[in-house]
Amino acid sequence: MRALPAGARVYLSCAVLLAGGCVLSGASGLARAPWDAVALLAVLYAVCELLPRCPFVGHSVSVDPGAFFPVPLAAVFLLPPSAAALAVLPGALLGRVWRRPSGVRRVWRAAELSVAVWTASSLRTWWGEGAGGFPGVLVPAGVAVLGFCAVLTALDGGILVTAERMPVRTAWRGLFPRSLAPHCVHGLAGLMMAVLWRSPYGPVAALFVLLPMYLSCWVFTQYQRERDAHRSTIRALVQAVDIKDRYTRGHSERVGRASAMMAAELGMDEERREVLRFAGILHDVGKLGVPTRILRKDGPLTPEERRVIELHPEYGHEMVRGIGFLGEARAAILHHHERMDGSGYPYGLSGERIPEFARVVAVADAFDAMTSTRSYRRARPVPEALAELERCAGTQFDARMVNALVAALDREGWNPEVTAGGTAAEPPRTEDADPSRGAAGPRPLPLPAPARPRSSAEPAGAAPHLPEGLDVSGGKG
Incomplete structure (x- = not known):
């Protein structure tokens, strides 16, 4: 009492x-x-x-x-x-x-x-x-x-x-x-x-x-009890990724939330929405297989390091292959870096050949990366990030998924926490060794590329030495 x-x-x-x-x-x-x-x-x-x-x-x-x-x-x-x-x-x-x-x-x-x-x-x-x-x-x-x-x-x-x-x-x-x-x-x-x-x-x-x-x-x-065990399994995996790649802490949870919002807008039933949320949360679990020195490396990556980074979707798929309750989420983990024009990885799939869940997670991943503050740049406003996604719809992203995200945000809004990026005093780092990525937004550039070209959307006064290989997909790879 x-x-x-x-x-x-x-x-x-x-x-x-x-x-x-x-x-x-x-x-x-x-x-x-x-x-x-x-x-x-x-x-x-x-x-x-x-x-x-x-x-x-x-x-x-x-x-x-x-x-x-x-x-x-x-x-x-x-x-x-x-x-x-x-x-x-x-x-x-x-x-x-x-x-x-x-x-x-x-x-x-x-x-x-x-x-x-x-x-x-x-x-x-x-x-x-x-x-x-x-x-x-x-x-x-x-x-x-x-x-x-x-x-x-x-x-x-x-x-x-x-x-x-x-x-x-x-x-x-x-x-x-x-x-x-x-x-x-x-x-x-x-x-x-x-x-x-x-x-x-x-x-x-x-x-x-x-x-x-x-x-x-x-x-x-x-x-x-089984659902609680599922959540505990996912929580443990996400915590392991956050510990290893501290610069994107919280990113996975937000990608899962955005993916679930898009799923609701697409009319998916409750069970598929839950699985898609798991897909968003676990999309970068393959980073556990990437050497920490590469994930936390400052400055440009070598072509060999980039190839290692680009293996993380396959690492992630291998890690979760035996987790039966993930269902379609496993395909999203493997293919969330594929592009509609076929220039993505790991298998260069294009169009409708890319699994639906992977197309949803790709958009959610890019949106959160652009609207999150990192050590090398500030978060972009939501309208600006959505405009960039719409610009890349049809080439990098599925236009239907982009429209679903826009509609979901119009209905529910978005209030992300600032990501646990480094402080301003920390040196810039390579966040995602995907050569198609630009700090100002998605750029469907060819794979691989030894250096990151300046994005046309970047301000003229931007620092000339930005982290190489940045992309709106967030995180390395």
Whole structure:
């Protein structure tokens, strides 16, 4: 309690008092409540809360705290309001005991769940049992579930304001719509439990409703764990690249963000957008195979060093070949330096022969390189960078991808952080030994070239010795 802001402590205390009032409000009715059902539901919910954390079941599988709401909702349909509010308290207080910090969280969860269950049961009682059995019973059940969802989201918004200090105008935004669908599913399962509970087979039959719920939660948890493992793998690779090439730190994350924005504009589904974001984040992972002395070399690169740099897409593809979840991202890593006119590398592909993901990443890579501050130049304004991309559309870049980036930026904007380039005192360095690159923007010049010609877009007063081989694609290669 001491770690909570004063407002949150007051809010939590009020919620606890309100929950106590809900339980005691029907003190006279509690004497007539079916205590066998109250006890069984209380034990069942406590077991459901403890089971996912049991080290002997599912290797301590973590399940969302709302996964077993069918049991409290079954209590809503089976018990009077005060008895239903009492039945959920043991499970909410005992659940998730292996998670820390747990004490205040458990008290809060028990209080809000008790209030929500009491409200839902009161609405169901007020409405009645429904006329003519099924489907008439769905109406009071639906009203009860709506009340349950509304109370939980209202209380959750309050704790976001008081404990997390979220602005009032945004705390409740979207909470109810996001919660409604899962709560309706839980409500239907709870109604099925109540119907089976009252059947000749009794409470044992109601347990069969929980089995598919638990299995579905377990499958979803495994899916989430797999996604977390994917993200951890990618994060480790990106951190390794950032450590090796410190001048472009943050570049990969921004390329991934721009790639995902373009994917949304192109109408890709959510799964492909996620894979394309991975492609943007990992596009330069092959730099791990390039000697650090070359990546950090100041001044021009020799033709031999340039050839080594140009191997980084193949190095990257080889590194991620066995990572199955990357899918199309692997092709983007291999081909993001190909050009529409066929003058790119490593294979000189042209036009539609270049994979779609590679064409997206090439544009995102170039855009971030131009709009990022490096040790040898300042960031270019976004409109200027977009104009340069449009100028090179059709030769170096796919015009459709350039248009997608322009449309995405018009809709969402762009607020990049300044890259972790060197300080102004540091000497210039070769950032990307792609001879087609110019500090002022993309230049579709032939490959290879022993020296970097001055770009026509560079100001006349530019320093004559700029890093050789610069390109809007960002980073070496």
